[in-house]
Amino acid sequence: MPSSIRESGSSSRDVRPRGRSGRAPFVSIAILFFFLVLPSLVPDLMAPHDPLQGVFADRLRPPVFFGGTWEYPLGTDQLGRDILSRIIHGASVSLSVSLTGIFLGGLVGTTLGMIAGYFGGAVDAIIMRLVEVTMSIPLILLGLVLALSLGSSFQSIIIVIVLVLWAYYARQIRGEVLTIRERVFIDRARVAGASHLRILIRHIFPNIVNTLIVLATLQVAVVIIMEATLSFLGLGLPRPFPAWGLMVADGRTLIVRAWWIAFFPGLSIMLVVLALNVLGDWLRDRLDPKLRQL
Amino acid sequence: MAFLLSFVAGSPVEALLPADATAEDAERLTETLGLDEPLHVQYARFLQRAVRGDFGESIKWRGQSAMGIVFERLPMTLQLALTALTFSIVVAVPIGVLSAVHKDGYFDRFGKVIALLGQSLPPFWLGIMLIWFLGVGLGWLPVAGAGSWRHIVMPAIALGWYQVAAIMRLTRSAMLDVLDSEYIKLARMKGVSERSVIWKHALRNALIVPLTYLGIILGAVITRTVVVEVVFGWPGTGTLVMEAVLGRDLPVVNAVLIIFAAIFVVANFLVDILYAVIDPRIRLQ
Numbered sequence: 001m002p003s004s005i006r007e008s009g010s011s012s013r014d015v016r017p018r019g020r021s022g023r024a025p026f027v028s029i030a031i032l033f034f035f036l037v038l039p040s041l042v043p044d045l046m047a048p049h050d051p052l053q054g055v056f057a058d059r060l061r062p063p064v065f066f067g068g069t070w071e072y073p074l075g076t077d078q079l080g081r082d083i084l085s086r087i088i089h090g091a092s093v094s095l096s097v098s099l100t101g102i103f104l105g106g107l108v109g110t111t112l113g114m115i116a117g118y119f120g121g122a123v124d125a126i127i128m129r130l131v132e133v134t135m136s137i138p139l140i141l142l143g144l145v146l147a148l149s150l151g152s153s154f155q156s157i158i159i160v161i162v163l164v165l166w167a168y169y170a171r172q173i174r175g176e177v178l179t180i181r182e183r184v185f186i187d188r189a190r191v192a193g194a195s196h197l198r199i200l201i202r203h204i205f206p207n208i209v210n211t212l213i214v215l216a217t218l219q220v221a222v223v224i225i226m227e228a229t230l231s232f233l234g235l236g237l238p239r240p241f242p243a244w245g246l247m248v249a250d251g252r253t254l255i256v257r258a259w260w261i262a263f264f265p266g267l268s269i270m271l272v273v274l275a276l277n278v279l280g281d282w283l284r285d286r287l288d289p290k291l292r293q294l
Numbered sequence: 295m296a297f298l299l300s301f302v303a304g305s306p307v308e309a310l311l312p313a314d315a316t317a318e319d320a321e322r323l324t325e326t327l328g329l330d331e332p333l334h335v336q337y338a339r340f341l342q343r344a345v346r347g348d349f350g351e352s353i354k355w356r357g358q359s360a361m362g363i364v365f366e367r368l369p370m371t372l373q374l375a376l377t378a379l380t381f382s383i384v385v386a387v388p389i390g391v392l393s394a395v396h397k398d399g400y401f402d403r404f405g406k407v408i409a410l411l412g413q414s415l416p417p418f419w420l421g422i423m424l425i426w427f428l429g430v431g432l433g434w435l436p437v438a439g440a441g442s443w444r445h446i447v448m449p450a451i452a453l454g455w456y457q458v459a460a461i462m463r464l465t466r467s468a469m470l471d472v473l474d475s476e477y478i479k480l481a482r483m484k485g486v487s488e489r490s491v492i493w494k495h496a497l498r499n500a501l502i503v504p505l506t507y508l509g510i511i512l513g514a515v516i517t518r519t520v521v522v523e524v525v526f527g528w529p530g531t532g533t534l535v536m537e538a539v540l541g542r543d544l545p546v547v548n549a550v551l552i553i554f555a556a557i558f559v560v561a562n563f564l565v566d567i568l569y570a571v572i573d574p575r576i577r578l579q
Contacts, residue, residue: 140517141551144539225416229521232418233536248419252525255426263426266419274414 047085054080101161109169117177360545371530378453390465412459421452
């Protein structure tokens with residue numbers, strides 16, 4: 001899936017729009033910390049109830065301010081499980097899936113992108129064809145087929161995400177390596193007797209780290225939506241795991257009687273993704289103005 | 295590729311047989327389906343048929359060809375996707391143009407908020423929330439199914455909203471570039487009205503960028519179509535492929551895959567043609 005689209009900065013009046021690259025987006029960082037990172041690290045400290053074990057007598061309780069009590073601030077689902085606790089535990093699903101997927105996808109994509117850009121020729125042609133093929137496969141079909149063959153598990157989601165993500169890294173990194181390769185210090189390293197591997201790791205890689213950081217931040221948002229979509233369709237982690245997408249799916253049929261079951265997990269996805277997009281925009285402006293065309 | 299997938303997806307034999315079938319039964323079925331032959335023979339036969347669009351009989355819907363079922367459902371999906379894209383363009387392009395013209399004004403800021411919100415809303419959740427507000431709460435629109443124009447409104451919005459953000463941002467930045475160029479200054483000097491400069495001279499050239507984008511994101515749009523179809527119970531290929539996968543109906547899954555791939559190719563071709571229509575310079579090359 002393409003990462004979100006950015007405005008190009010090539011217009012002379014639009015080199016540095018005010019207010020965008022200035023102050024760090026503290027609100028976004030705070031949202032990410034309290035909604036994503038902290039609940040993933042210490043879910044048991046934050047969650048008031050057990051996310052998997054509900055109290056049947058307390059099922060379908062509305063949220064506080066909507067006729068509910070502080071006992072269950074965001075209400076309970078059809079099995080009497082506390083929505084807030086499930087959202088808190090679900091954060092670690094989103095975070096671990098996206099971090100693992102992005103790390104592995106980035107690793108594969110960067111390696112192949114560097115190889116393609118550095119060596120060129122037939123290797124480049126083959127890798128770039130693979131990139132095109134990958135980009136043309138709808139994520140959903142890949143997800144469906146893999147979830148069927150491997151069963152829905154943490155590993156199969158990660159495989160789907162890696163298979164989708166690597167192409168975006170490979171394409172971007174290859175482009176950058178193509179220009180870095182022509183720079184003088186690479187020739188000098190060659191003359192000094194450095195091997196190809198050494199040049200790739202010591203001389204080229206440090207020059208693409210910024211790009212990688214920006215790309216990865218923007219991709220976390222994309223991957224969280226991907227994971228939620230797969231979970232929603234029942235292709236993600238199996239029930240009763242409290243994945244946000246799965247919770248929305250559970251609440252879908254009860255939307256009339258208990259809107260809060262689907263509403264709050266979706267709201268969490270939206271807030272976290274929104275914060276990640278804002279943070280990614282800011283990082284891109286700070287670290288790597290070249291990427292504004294992304 | 296579809297052939298590879300059919301191997302990854304697990305043997306249809308397992309899915310077809312009842313749980314208490316013996317190994318002997320399995321062998322017999324394998325033979326009937328021709329699955330016992332060497333891979334390259336199977337592949338050759340698969341290709342031969344695929345070229346003719348023949349993926350065999352559906353496993354789940356007995357007696358119907360896989361391709362036939364897909365073609366039956368395809369118009370519904372195309373209808374939904376095109377309506378959604380039209381919605382995205384009709385909403386996004388004017389906002390993008392106005393954002394560029396009134397850069398840094400209130401309108402521009404409003405546009406930025408829309409863009410950020412659009413990129414952060416998971417389509418399936420937006421769909422459910424629409425059902426809740428417009429369908430159940432206000433009772434304006436039917437919550438699921440297809441039939442009248444009223445059925446298509448909510449799925450189209452749920453599907454189109456995500457693209458609104460991207461198309462808007464792209465239109466805005468392309469317009470900013472174009473409005474800065476020499477021929478726009480010339481047009482203004484010639485005394486062409488401001489409205490004509492913006493909506494005719496400039497927009498025509500600025501549209502190239504969002505158009506390219508539409509070609510690129512098509513794969514992602516297909517993914518979202520499947521999700522939105524499932525949410526709204528829209529009887530298109532999206533719900534079909536979900537049912538087929540759950541029933542391990544490989545011929546149908548393969549047929550859908552090929553059709554999606556074909557749509558992808560055709561749409562990119564159409565985008566290329568549209569370039570030429572919009573920008574005569576491309577036509578000359």
